[in-house]
Amino acid sequence: MEQITSKDGTTIVFDRIGQGPAVVLVAGSASDRSDKSPLGEHLAPDFTVLNYDRRGRGPSGDTQPYAVEREVEDIAAVIDAAGGEAGLFGGSSGAALALLAASAGLPVTKLAMWEPPYLPEGMPTPPPDHVQQLETMVADDRRDAAVEYFMSTVVGLPPEAVADMHRKPFWAETVALAHTLAYDARILGDYRLPVDLAKHLTLPTLVLAGGRDMPFMRDTATALAALLPAGEAQFLDGQPHNVDAAALAPVLRAFFTA
Template sequence: MEQVKSRDGTTIAFDRIGQGPPVILVTGSLSDRADKRPLAELLASDLTVLNYDRRGRGPSGDTQPYAVEREIEDIEAVIQTAGGEAGLYGSSGGAVLSMLAASAGLPVTKVAMWETPYLPEGMPTPPPDHVEQLGTMVAEGRRGDAVEYFLSKVVGMPPEAIAGARQTPFWVKAEALAHTLTYDALLLGDYRIPVDRVKSLTVPTLVMAGGADIPFMRDTAAALAEIFPAGEARFLDGQGHDVDSAVLAPVLKAFFAH
């Protein structure tokens, strides 16, 4: 494990493996760099992979108050340790963060995004006070309630699926990361594509989705690819939100290594 200091002094932890063009992996909600390790190992034959823990996760720091701009500065710090420029691959909320970082003018060469959770017009958005609700539950020590609220009110998972998730190792990790749910909620804003902001993303951008468990992700991917000046949509049939690294890795290698 290596560490780098972000602009506000927060320590950001990351692993560096492989050889080739540098690519930074950006995790989504309720996940940390351990979840991206299998993908990093598959990419390492063709790429230098920097797999980092976003602030508030793993050994990375969590300087308060939180702001999306601080997370963009964290990526900037990892880019600098990668040699001054890098590609970004983000999944779910991490895809949003990757997109915003590249749109902010960081030295990003390419962006790849997996199932960005923006909601198509006509679909109901989460409760308007969901950020406050999540923050209150975490502040009161009700981490399990915060995770359940997120999965039910934001993700839209049915009660029986949540009950099943409570019996898995995922739940223990999710509770440990519950304080970061407000961070990802702030990233998503009103859960609609911020068209005016992302039109400035001019580097080659691969927008991917599977849609096996959340069908609207394909519509969102297609809409984003249309907005980006150098956008391309790619659909991996049969893949759900938790994409198989063995299926994804060849696509990312072809995109970033050439």
């Protein structure tokens, strides 16, 4: 485990494994770097993988007030630690953050995204005040309620699915990271495709989706790739949102080495 200091003084912790061109991994909602550790192990024979804890997660700091721009600065610091440039991979909301970082002009060589959760036109978006709702619940120490609200109202899972998740071992881990749910909600904005960002991003970009859990993710990947000047969409049939690292790694390996 290594650590660096981001621009605002926040400590960011990361693991560095493998040898070769640098690839930085960006975790999604309610997850820390342990979520991307299996993928890092699969990529390590061909790449130097930097798998970091986003601010507010694991042993990384969480300087307040939160701003999306600070998370972009965190990625810049990790890329600097990688040697000054790197490929960037993000999953779910981490994909949206990676897109923001690449669009900000960071020295990203290539960008790959797994199921960025932008919603196609015609699908309802979360309530306009969902960020404030999440922040209020966490401030009132109603972290369990914040997770339930996120899963049901923001993600759109049916009540029976949320009730089943409540009984799973990972629920407690999600509750522990409840304060970061509003961070990811801010990153995703109105949950619509970021047209202006995408159409000006010229670096090679791969948008991946499985679609087993949420079939619309394939439509999102296709639409986003079409907006990107050097975008490509690819599908991993049968893969859920929590994609199998063994299935994902060969596709990323081929993309980052091409």
